[in-house]
Amino acid sequence: MGQSKRYGRVEEGGESDRELVSRARVGDIEALARLIERHQDRLFNAMYRVVGHYEDAEELTQEAFVRALRGLGRFRGSSGFYTWLFRIGMNLAINFRRRSRPVHFSALEASSGSPGRQAAGLMDLLESPGAGPAGEAALREQHRRVLSALGELEPASRAVVVLRDIEGLGYGEIASILELPLGTVKSRLSRARGAIRERLGEDGF
Amino acid sequence: MMADKRREKAWRELLNSYYDGELSAKQRRKVEKALSSDEDMRAELSGLEEAASLLGSMEREAAPAGLSESVMFRLERDLILEGREGLNESAGRRHLFLRRLTAAAAVVLLTLGVGAFVYSVLVQPAVGPRTPEGAVVVDAGEKAPGSVAAKRAGVVSEAADDEALLASVEPAVYGSVQLAVRTEGLGRAQLQMEGLLDEYDIGPVVRSALAGSEEGVLYGFMCRPAALEGIVEGLARKGGHVDLLIEAPDGGVAAVSGVSVEEVLAWAGADEGRDRAVLAQRLARAAPGASEALAAEWLEEIAREDKGGLPGVRLLGPREFESDEPVTGAGSVAANQGSGVGVSEAPGAPKDEVKPAEGQAEVGEGGEAKVEEPGLVAVQIRVVREAAEGAGKSVEGVLETGEADEAEAWAGEDGAGAY
Numbered sequence: 001m002g003q004s005k006r007y008g009r010v011e012e013g014g015e016s017d018r019e020l021v022s023r024a025r026v027g028d029i030e031a032l033a034r035l036i037e038r039h040q041d042r043l044f045n046a047m048y049r050v051v052g053h054y055e056d057a058e059e060l061t062q063e064a065f066v067r068a069l070r071g072l073g074r075f076r077g078s079s080g081f082y083t084w085l086f087r088i089g090m091n092l093a094i095n096f097r098r099r100s101r102p103v104h105f106s107a108l109e110a111s112s113g114s115p116g117r118q119a120a121g122l123m124d125l126l127e128s129p130g131a132g133p134a135g136e137a138a139l140r141e142q143h144r145r146v147l148s149a150l151g152e153l154e155p156a157s158r159a160v161v162v163l164r165d166i167e168g169l170g171y172g173e174i175a176s177i178l179e180l181p182l183g184t185v186k187s188r189l190s191r192a193r194g195a196i197r198e199r200l201g202e203d204g205f
Numbered sequence: 206m207m208a209d210k211r212r213e214k215a216w217r218e219l220l221n222s223y224y225d226g227e228l229s230a231k232q233r234r235k236v237e238k239a240l241s242s243d244e245d246m247r248a249e250l251s252g253l254e255e256a257a258s259l260l261g262s263m264e265r266e267a268a269p270a271g272l273s274e275s276v277m278f279r280l281e282r283d284l285i286l287e288g289r290e291g292l293n294e295s296a297g298r299r300h301l302f303l304r305r306l307t308a309a310a311a312v313v314l315l316t317l318g319v320g321a322f323v324y325s326v327l328v329q330p331a332v333g334p335r336t337p338e339g340a341v342v343v344d345a346g347e348k349a350p351g352s353v354a355a356k357r358a359g360v361v362s363e364a365a366d367d368e369a370l371l372a373s374v375e376p377a378v379y380g381s382v383q384l385a386v387r388t389e390g391l392g393r394a395q396l397q398m399e400g401l402l403d404e405y406d407i408g409p410v411v412r413s414a415l416a417g418s419e420e421g422v423l424y425g426f427m428c429r430p431a432a433l434e435g436i437v438e439g440l441a442r443k444g445g446h447v448d449l450l451i452e453a454p455d456g457g458v459a460a461v462s463g464v465s466v467e468e469v470l471a472w473a474g475a476d477e478g479r480d481r482a483v484l485a486q487r488l489a490r491a492a493p494g495a496s497e498a499l500a501a502e503w504l505e506e507i508a509r510e511d512k513g514g515l516p517g518v519r520l521l522g523p524r525e526f527e528s529d530e531p532v533t534g535a536g537s538v539a540a541n542q543g544s545g546v547g548v549s550e551a552p553g554a555p556k557d558e559v560k561p562a563e564g565q566a567e568v569g570e571g572g573e574a575k576v577e578e579p580g581l582v583a584v585q586i587r588v589v590r591e592a593a594e595g596a597g598k599s600v601e602g603v604l605e606t607g608e609a610d611e612a613e614a615w616a617g618e619d620g621a622g623a624y
Binding site: 161 | 218221253255256260261262266269272273276277279
């Protein structure tokens, strides 16, 4: 059974997003900063996996925060702040890729040529106890292929997979973020995973 | 066939939902029953699990360092630019430097939340009457001691309360800047200051303990505008709020903190005389001795494209700060002839750019230094310890300093909230 990864919405310090948003609305800069700090890693990671390019993801994440925080006056709180933030971010990411170049995911090397940012985490994984050189190479190859398969999906489908399999969100949250009917989330996720599996199978995975 | 495809699709979705734990108990039992008797379905589930878990095993990517600061900077910049463009596009360009300072202020508040930077552009340094906000105000006609010029003369002093030294030189008349850093963490602020001085290769520097009841250090030095901008932004990144205002070039005048650039921009865009009067009154209150009419003149000056029309008041604008080119008509900085100490080289400036001031001789190290160094800015930075309570009060955001209607005016036209 799949496991959802959950990342708290009320972090250490106990102040909820709702409280921070209330403070931010009246110009509390510290509250703004805390909202950013609280959500930046999650949002960036999701954006990065959808757009497949580190610098683009950074730019889009910034843009998402700017739009969300500037729009606090319009935020009615019917959904959580993070849902609202992710909605803005995913829209930006999906639209960005639609009008941009094809996605080329890099599993091991960053464009800088130094050990990749993504690769750094992956290498940690590979260096975990029990993973010998052969295992490392195999896992590395698997990650490269699955990322490549992810990159071939339509952006909207990719977003569903990222939110579910990488961010660990539930179907309801994904539906809310992407503003899709629940049934569409299910069918899109099923189809996208099927496409990924098919692609991996073609590669002899 | 079609029915088979629909059925297959439905089962796949069900299987995905099962894997994701999104089924009701009844649905789950139904799937588990099917799985127990259908090998293909078990293979399907296995493949699904493999791909999904592979994606899930990817290491999470942390946000790039500095992302939150960049966001805050963009927020501030966008609001400032929008507000400015809505009011006066050309004037917006004109005050780019001021906007940068203000934008940097937000970052400071963000990072430490305890520091307060009061940035005012004055001739007069650390002495003189103070506004309720702690800004220094110089009465018209009063001569500024000019500790900056002491540095200009090459004096490097670690002595405390060296007022005689500081007062012994003529005031700098070009690009004088005063910056007060108020913080609970005095030691940390000093370290930051020293680091920035090193980073921008500033020297010599006058360091002197603050006189009076304030605890802290006064730094005086000369530098290029670009270096000043970097130092201010560097300080701002680490903790404070920058206000700013007016430069008075002729040893006269005054000017003050306590009124932010944003408020001035909002003021310039206000249609109602009543709205304009509010800010002018505040500025006048912040600068004892200044009439409301004079304050209104200052504000007009700030908002105007041509800033040459107001005698005695000059803004520290982009012409000086966005270029290292000498500014025509800039005054010279006179060194202290009586001190007998002097270094005449401009920090960061090629020697061949350093020219003698009018009517004064150029002298090298150890001699009497009198030079004209257009393009340099005389800077004083006071790093002051401030109690937590006081610091908290002074770390008000830009919008919090004004009345509600002013804040709303600044919030933008798109209802984006009161950020």
